[in-house]
Amino acid sequence: MTESPTQSKSLLTPFNLVAGLILAVGAYVAFLRFSSGLAGIGAVGDSAQSQPWGMLISFNLMCGVPLSAGGFVMGTAVYIFGMKQYRLVVRPAVLVGMIGYFFAVVALLMDVGRPWRLPYPMVVQYGVTSVLFLVAWHVALYLSTQFVEFSPAVFEWLNWKRWRKVAVAVAVGAVIFGVILSTLHQSALGALFLITPTKVHPLWYSPFIGLFFFVSAIAAGICMVILESALAHRYFREKVEMTTEHLDQITIGLGKAASIALAVYFAIKVIGIAHGNTWHYLASPIGHWFLLELLGFSLLPCVLFAAGVRERRPRLIRWAAGLTVLGIILNRLNVSIITFNLNLPAEQRFQFHWKEVWLSLAVVMAAVLTYRWAVNRMPVHHKHPLYKTVH
Amino acid sequence: METTKTLFDFMTYTKGVTYLLAVLFMVGFTFFWLFLVDRDKK
Amino acid sequence: MIFSRRRFLGGVAAGAGALVATPAQGASHLHFAGHPGRIGLLHDTTLCVGCRSCEVACKQVNSLPPLVRPADDKSVFDKKRRPSDKSYTVVNRYRAGAGKTPAVYRKHQCMHCNEPCCASVCFVKAFSKTPEGPVLYDPSVCVGCRYCMTACPYNALSYEYDKLWDPRVVRCTMCYPRIKQGKAPACSTVCPMGAITYGRRDELLQVARNRIDRRPNRYVNHIFGEHEFGGTSWLFLSGVPFKELDLHEGASHTPLPELSKSFLSVVPLVLTIWPGLLLGIYAFSKRKEKLSQAELEQTVARVLAEADEQTKKKLAAAAQRAGKDKERAVALAVKKALAEAEATAKEADKEDPK
Numbered sequence: 001m002t003e004s005p006t007q008s009k010s011l012l013t014p015f016n017l018v019a020g021l022i023l024a025v026g027a028y029v030a031f032l033r034f035s036s037g038l039a040g041i042g043a044v045g046d047s048a049q050s051q052p053w054g055m056l057i058s059f060n061l062m063c064g065v066p067l068s069a070g071g072f073v074m075g076t077a078v079y080i081f082g083m084k085q086y087r088l089v090v091r092p093a094v095l096v097g098m099i100g101y102f103f104a105v106v107a108l109l110m111d112v113g114r115p116w117r118l119p120y121p122m123v124v125q126y127g128v129t130s131v132l133f134l135v136a137w138h139v140a141l142y143l144s145t146q147f148v149e150f151s152p153a154v155f156e157w158l159n160w161k162r163w164r165k166v167a168v169a170v171a172v173g174a175v176i177f178g179v180i181l182s183t184l185h186q187s188a189l190g191a192l193f194l195i196t197p198t199k200v201h202p203l204w205y206s207p208f209i210g211l212f213f214f215v216s217a218i219a220a221g222i223c224m225v226i227l228e229s230a231l232a233h234r235y236f237r238e239k240v241e242m243t244t245e246h247l248d249q250i251t252i253g254l255g256k257a258a259s260i261a262l263a264v265y266f267a268i269k270v271i272g273i274a275h276g277n278t279w280h281y282l283a284s285p286i287g288h289w290f291l292l293e294l295l296g297f298s299l300l301p302c303v304l305f306a307a308g309v310r311e312r313r314p315r316l317i318r319w320a321a322g323l324t325v326l327g328i329i330l331n332r333l334n335v336s337i338i339t340f341n342l343n344l345p346a347e348q349r350f351q352f353h354w355k356e357v358w359l360s361l362a363v364v365m366a367a368v369l370t371y372r373w374a375v376n377r378m379p380v381h382h383k384h385p386l387y388k389t390v391h
Numbered sequence: 392m393e394t395t396k397t398l399f400d401f402m403t404y405t406k407g408v409t410y411l412l413a414v415l416f417m418v419g420f421t422f423f424w425l426f427l428v429d430r431d432k433k
Numbered sequence: 434m435i436f437s438r439r440r441f442l443g444g445v446a447a448g449a450g451a452l453v454a455t456p457a458q459g460a461s462h463l464h465f466a467g468h469p470g471r472i473g474l475l476h477d478t479t480l481c482v483g484c485r486s487c488e489v490a491c492k493q494v495n496s497l498p499p500l501v502r503p504a505d506d507k508s509v510f511d512k513k514r515r516p517s518d519k520s521y522t523v524v525n526r527y528r529a530g531a532g533k534t535p536a537v538y539r540k541h542q543c544m545h546c547n548e549p550c551c552a553s554v555c556f557v558k559a560f561s562k563t564p565e566g567p568v569l570y571d572p573s574v575c576v577g578c579r580y581c582m583t584a585c586p587y588n589a590l591s592y593e594y595d596k597l598w599d600p601r602v603v604r605c606t607m608c609y610p611r612i613k614q615g616k617a618p619a620c621s622t623v624c625p626m627g628a629i630t631y632g633r634r635d636e637l638l639q640v641a642r643n644r645i646d647r648r649p650n651r652y653v654n655h656i657f658g659e660h661e662f663g664g665t666s667w668l669f670l671s672g673v674p675f676k677e678l679d680l681h682e683g684a685s686h687t688p689l690p691e692l693s694k695s696f697l698s699v700v701p702l703v704l705t706i707w708p709g710l711l712l713g714i715y716a717f718s719k720r721k722e723k724l725s726q727a728e729l730e731q732t733v734a735r736v737l738a739e740a741d742e743q744t745k746k747k748l749a750a751a752a753q754r755a756g757k758d759k760e761r762a763v764a765l766a767v768k769k770a771l772a773e774a775e776a777t778a779k780e781a782d783k784e785d786p787k
Contacts, residue, residue, distance in 0.1 A: 034597070035597070036595070036597065037594055037596055038592075038594040038600070039594040039595040043592075043594040044594065044595075046515055046517065048592070048594055049516075049582065049592065050582075052579035052592060053583055076711075079715070080711055080714050081714065081718055082715075082718030082719065082722055112576050112579075113575070113577020113592065113594075113600040114575065114576055114599075114600070115577075117574075117577070120557045121557050121576070124557065124574055125557045125559075125574050126557075127554075127555045127556040127557050127558040128403055128410060129552075129553045129690065129697070130553065130554045130555055130556040130693075131693055131696060132554060132556040132578065134697075136556055173421075176707075176708060176712065176715070180703065180704060180707040180708065183707065184700055184703055184704075191697075192583075194693050194696055195550055195553065195554060195584050195689050195692050196584055196586070196689075197689070199583075207695055210696050210699075344588075345512075347512075348515060348588075395465070396564075397467055397548060398463075398548045398663070398688050399549070399552050399553060400465075401463065402553070402694065403558070409700075409701040410700070410701060413701035413705050414704065417704050417708055420705075420708045420709065421708070424708075
């Protein structure tokens with residue numbers, strides 16, 4: 001492996017400075033959270049009581065989790081369906097997925113009132129009637145599963161041969177277990193809102209909401225793989241073994257999958273409207289907002305993906321992926337914040353508090369930096385020299 | 392068996408049982424699968 | 434092609450999920466009567482004048498900070514309030530009296546539902562519906578996730594966000610310690626207008642029914658809380674439509690936890706079906722791979738063999754041709770020799786005719 005040219009550069013790049021600033025202030029806000037309670041970062045007044053879930057839950061957790069679905073999607077494609085042509089993007093996808101879930105849990109630890117009690121639903125008392133019970137168990141188990149899936153890369157980096165052998169042997173089982181867990185917790189995040197029909201707007205509320213979240217998570221995962229592979233190719237060039245032609249080929253293949261996933265999503269959302277007979281809401285201002293989300297951020301990228309695949313235009317596919325990612329974020333925020341408790345007075349609804357928003361961003365930045373650390377050191381986008389012929 | 396006066400009691404009991412059964416079946420299935428595949432190899 | 438297989442499977446799952454997810458409440462034949470003899474409270478909003486004595490009593494009994502604005506300061510009603518971590522109950526004014534329309538007041542607090550959402554959604558089972566009626570909260574297991582607050586359809590729960598080590602979810606407890614001592618909840622004892630009546634829920638339903646029957650012009654012909662979302666311990670009478678009091682008029686009788694049930698029922702099914710399904714697909718795709726590998730090998734072998742065969746044939750043909758050529762050459766030679774022999778014989782004959 002040739003010496004990376006970045007090793008000789010100084011640490012004071014513009015990106016690092018911005019990242020450092022975000023993390024520094026974020027650390028201060030985290031200190032406030034753990035010295036003055038959640039009120040210290042803005043959880044005050046009626047809005048904190050009527051809208052208990054803010055940025056950390058609605059963004060870092062509810063958006064972060066579907067965007068980390070790439071691990072289970074690519075793992076399934078390659079190991080279960082045998083689509084060997086995507087082999088080279090499995091490891092990066094699992095890495096992104098693992099980091100995504102880990103930092104979603106970090107955000108959760110900041111948000112819950114007594115984070116030291118987070119293991120309670122696992123070991124103290126079981127609230128089996130709760131959808132959140134499922135989410136808690138599955139996220140915990142899934143994080144471990146993802147680590148098992150990623151561990152061959154770690155063991156190659158550490159050169160622990162026997163550990164690596166074991167890890168590779170259980171890879172398929174881990175992938176299957178991971179798919180089961182992902183199916184359930186991705187849909188469970190949507191199902192959390194089944195019990196709040198008086199609070200979620202009828203256009204977003206549906207008995208199928210779990211299914212909507214699951215299918216959109218698949219689309220999200222695929223899009224994150226498209227974006228991550230493109231970004232890594234550009235910003236970590238010397239660590240990436242894949243040629244541009246191969247990347248473009250993979251991008252087009254993934255674009256096809258994303259197009260199908262979004263087409264299915266669009267169809268089931270429309271069926272959801274028909275099922276609830278909520279057509280008349282579409283005419284209202286909120287209805288227009290719903291149509292913007294559905295048509296502009298689900299149907300449009302679906303069409304763009306299809307065009308990109310047919311015309312063989314990887315750049316178009318990448319733009320469509322970005323649009324889809326924004327759409328996922330918009331959808332999750334719509335359900336949990338924007339159209340939540342619409343009938344309550346403004347002072348009881350979600351309010352921006354800069355401290356919570358900053359903390360939320362700082363967690364994202366920490367995730368990005370962790371990703372960068374791993375890609376720079378571990379055989380994620382390239383083969384480890386000692387394991388070149390093995391996979 | 393125990394008093395099930397509310398839906399909550401009912402759900403707590405049934406969910407507890409179904410989850411336990413599902414996990415047991417899942418584990419059992421793993422061994423079943425390994426058993427099947429073993430014959431294949433022979 | 435393989436994508437469509439996955440989509441097909443997704444479709445099957447969707448179909449299965451849809452089958453289960455659609456109104457499970459319709460399919461449920463189960464009915465739960467709850468604990469018999471449990472207590473309740475009847476709030477007759479036609480009697481409430483907004484004096485807030487109940488708020489004062491509640492704060493005293495729960496050792497909470499005193500009223501922010503004194504009871505006689507009516508400007509407090511200009512904004513709708515909700516229970517908070519410092520006030521477990523609030524009285525709000527509806528249809529603000531301006532001119533002819535009289536003001537209506539309603540006291541708001543935890544409803545102590547028959548099938549509480551908070552209990553259903555708590556992943557550490559911190560809530561319980563007691564046989565006596567009140568819903569209790571156990572702070573010793575609470576993690577502070579606040580799903581209960583998100584789920585409560587009455588927005589009755591509050592969190593002690595300003596506490597660092599022991600924040601709790603707080604709300605009206607229906608004065609459970611007092612009830613255990615045989616006393617009535619504090620709010621019901623101090624109400625000067627008798628707007629809050631305490632007793633057995635089933636008896637209070639009768640009381641409410643009687644009031645409506647005796648004075649049908651005074652009351653809307655409905656007891657809120659009898660059936661809504663499975664019913665609550667707090668029952669309400671009103672002279673105005675209930676939606677004017679920010680209560681869910683026309684709400685379904687189905688307990689809200691029933692709605693989660695539709696998803697939760699799918700979980701053990703996924704846990705048991707997915708392994709088989711995925712292993713099956715895995716085995717199928719592995720076998721396909723093996724077969725295509727075998728087929729490839731076969732084709733290569735066949736091509737090689739064919740090439741072999743063809744070469745052999747060519748050699749044989751060449752040999753045959755060569756053989757034929759040789760035969761012809763030999764035949765020619767023989768013929769020539771014979772011809773020559775004949776010619777020589779004929780000449781010898783000619784020379785020696787005698």
